[in-house]
């Protein structure tokens with residue numbers, strides 16, 4: 001009996017897993033998925049997301065989201081907090097790897113035709129996930145409040161502002177005024193740590209439920 005079987009039996013005796021959770025707990029992956037690493041890209045993106053959540057929680061212990069203190073608090077994290085620079089670097093690199101993994105995942109879905117019937121709706125959910133992931137990156141970029149952050153946000157909000165008709169409103173909502181300042185920082189922080197996490201968790205639940213209900217595409 002493997003360790004997995006022992007744990008499963010222990011839980012099954014107590015919580016009747018056999019009845020409640022069979023599709024989740026005992027669901028071997030089809031052979032085409034096991035033998036093809038391209039099917040790991042979505043999982044890689046999800047793993048990065050989990051790493052980002054955990055490292056983000058640690059960063060939130062020390063980061064101060066005000067124009068006066070943000071830059072100093074990042075310096076404090078990098079130079080004085082034990083393992084601070086490691087945690088911040090892992091957060092930074094996981095964000096980059098996540099964006100790369102999501103893009104490659106999208107390319108795999110496109111070229112394998114996995115977006116076709118019956119998975120059209122999961123593709124649509126995926127498009128929203130892609131937008132959320134890039135907005136995570138954009139909103140996080142401002143938080144260190146250094147020159148790079150300020151000018152990158154200036155360009156980003158400028159691009160948003162150039163959208164016909166609604167652009168001006170979007171830029172105003174993002175910046176909380178006519179220029180980047182304390183209001184912008186509060187908004188970007190709220191977007192980064194409250195709004196986007198809530199939205200992405202909801203979308204990921206939908207995404208994974210659809211994968212599970214429809215099964216993975218390709219031959220079995």
Ligand code: HEM
Nearest residue numbers: 039041042043045046114115122123126127129130216217
């Ligand atoms: C946060 C971002 C995302 C995560 C964590 C994620 C995760 C996953 C995982 C774990 C799977 C099953 C295994 C696999 O095919 O890799 C999957 C399948 C799928 N994903 Fe994503 N995904 C994300 C974004 C996207 C995007 C941007 C799209 C497309 C616009 C997309 C469309 C799909 C589709 C259509 C499937 C079903 C594939 C099939 O049946 O072969 N996903 N996703």
